[in-house]
Amino acid sequence: MAPRTLPYPGPGLGPDLLPDLGPAPAFADPDPARVALGQLLFYDPILSGNRNTSCATCHHPRFGTSDGVSLALGEGGRGLGPDRAIDPGNPPEERVPRNAPALWNLGAAQFTRFFHDGRLEDDATQPGGIRTPLGADMVAGFQNALAAQAMFPVLSGDEMAGHYAENDVAQAVRQGMLSQPGGAWDIIASRVAAIPEYSAAFERIAPGVPVTFAGIANVIADFIAVEWRADDSPFDRMMRGQGRLDRRAQAGMDLFYGSAGCGACHSGWFQTDHAFHPIAMPQIGPGKSARFESHHRDEGRMRVTGDPGDAYAFRTPSLRNVALTAPYGHDGAFATLEGVVRHHLDPVASLRDHDPAQAVLPELPGARDFLAHSDGDEQARIAAANVLPPQDLSDAEVAQILAFLHALTDRAERLGVPDHVPSGLPVDR
Structure with a gap:
């Protein structure tokens, strides 16, 4: 089955051009x-x-x-x-x-x-x-x-x-x-x-x-x-006319919204289209199954819609504070931000060559974490559903995109972790 393709935007942005992100976000303001x-x-x-x-x-x-x-x-x-x-x-x-x-x-x-x-x-x-x-x-x-x-x-x-x-x-x-x-x-x-x-x-x-x-x-x-409202990153301040990104992050933004095509799915103010795409993410862990099922697959959106066209599709994650949230992917198959960025360059090859040792898994004796990962038929099904065509980016361009992703960081925290809770039970600190 030939891979389906996603629409990519046109030419890259110039250094003084800003992406059109649509309406500004509206936030809840509770009591x-x-x-x-x-x-x-x-x-x-x-x-x-x-x-x-x-x-x-x-x-x-x-x-x-x-x-x-x-x-x-x-x-x-x-x-x-x-x-x-x-x-x-x-x-x-x-x-x-x-x-x-x-x-x-x-x-x-x-x-x-x-x-x-x-x-x-x-x-x-x-x-x-x-x-x-x-x-x-x-x-x-x-x-x-x-x-x-x-x-x-x-x-x-x-x-x-x-x-x-x-x-x-x-x-x-x-x-x-x-x-x-x-x-x-x-x-x-x-x-x-x-x-x-x-x-x-x-x-x-x-x-x-x-x-x-x-x-x-x-x-x-x-x-x-x-x-966890996080809308005061260097990127946000630039979009509000309150500053500029450094040269490498700016180059990464031009690539992100231009020739690299990241903005096709990571769109809008929060860098997500809120939609679902299969991009050949490796499968580790127990998978998603009902208690009467014995497989280790995770077919993603298809388990919700029943549509075979949604097989292995997962929601586009927002990229806000993405530098803080490793590991990456629906099952955390990629330990580093660079690793998951490089996966997008050639998802099928990355799936084939994925090293399961990079998964961060607390010890659980008896866990069969890599059954789906080592199943050739399952790997083929995941690969066949992929929608991202291969593309070439240099190491320097990957580094620029990573610099832009770091410019999305706003480690917002207002109330913090309480010293104690009314039940008197221990608080994770």
């Missing part, structure tokens, strides 16, 4: 009291089944709001980032199958799709305005898809819920009791409501309204929207 409450809940392990994992465990500012590894150890792990290791008394069943995505600028109106496959998105035609794989199990009350995405790790046994029979949340999840009265969401909401500091804080922001899981998710979304 500071809601943001402060969301900060505490984001860092509090109380939301996990065994009270040992918080949202911040896999989305920590120390690692650019990701976790510094290719595929995380969630439930059953101890520690943070590349130092995270298995808990010998409660080892993980499996790695989390996809790389933890960064959280930069998710409060901007442009972000309406979430996760590497876009399975959760704002959609006015759906009940509650959100398209979700939970269907009828999705309750009302989530203010947007950003809030709704906060619940998915909480319901995942490998991420936060825990393994079957370990705790009441895990049992409810395995029995399909999610949004029903007494289900997993009610259990978590009751835990939070039982803590006086949380109960009082919810009463202040919504007097007379009971604490619900949707309410918890909404304030976490408000915190994410404010805490």
Whole structure:
């Protein structure tokens, strides 16, 4: 099968020309009291089944709001980032199958799709305005898809819920009791409501309204929207007429939006078209499968749409603060920013020659991390879906593009990591 091709823009930009990025971003501006409450809940392990994992465990500012590894150890792990290791008394069943995505600028109106496959998105035609794989199990009350995405790790046994029979949340999840009265969401909401500091804080922001899981998710979304707004990078200041990029970064921007074609998919203010493209990314880890399936494939967007044309397509990531968020790819197959940039020059050759040793994987005895990677038939299917044609860039040009990508860095952080949380549980610092 011949590779499909993406449209590339025309001639490169001149040194005094700026890219047309479309409308300026619009950001949410939530109530500071809601943001402060969301900060505490984001860092509090109380939301996990065994009270040992918080949202911040896999989305920590120390690692650019990701976790510094290719595929995380969630439930059953101890520690943070590349130092995270298995808990010998409660080892993980499996790695989390996809790389933890960064959280930069998710409060901007442009972000309406979430996760590497876009399975959760704002959609006015759906009940509650959100398209979700939970269907009828999705309750009302989530203010947007950003809030709704906060619940998915909480319901995942490998991420936060825990393994079957370990705790009441895990049992409810395995029995399909999610949004029903007494289900997993009610259990978590009751835990939070039982803590006086949380109960009082919810009463202040919504007097007379009971604490619900949707309410918890909404304030976490408000915190994410404010805490990791990153729109004051050297690139932003240049676009506002408040400065210039250095010569190498400027040359990299000219290439990025010109002959190198990066801007075809990494478009707009946040360098993403929010769409899905198959670019022959190597597959490592357990893959994405239902519990009754035994393969190690990850077919990306096709698992959401059922369309074979979406096979191995993944969402174009925003490149804001990309220099802070290694490893790269839907499964973290590339350890360095230069490595993933070079993959784009000839994806099929890069897939064929990919060295799995560059994956950053905390030790997990018995893990079969490279079954798909070593499967020739699977490699052929991934390669056949690729849409990027090979192109030639010199080492100097690659270095210029990397300089431009570093100019997208704005390590924004406002409230930071709290010293403690109302549950009294340990905070990942």
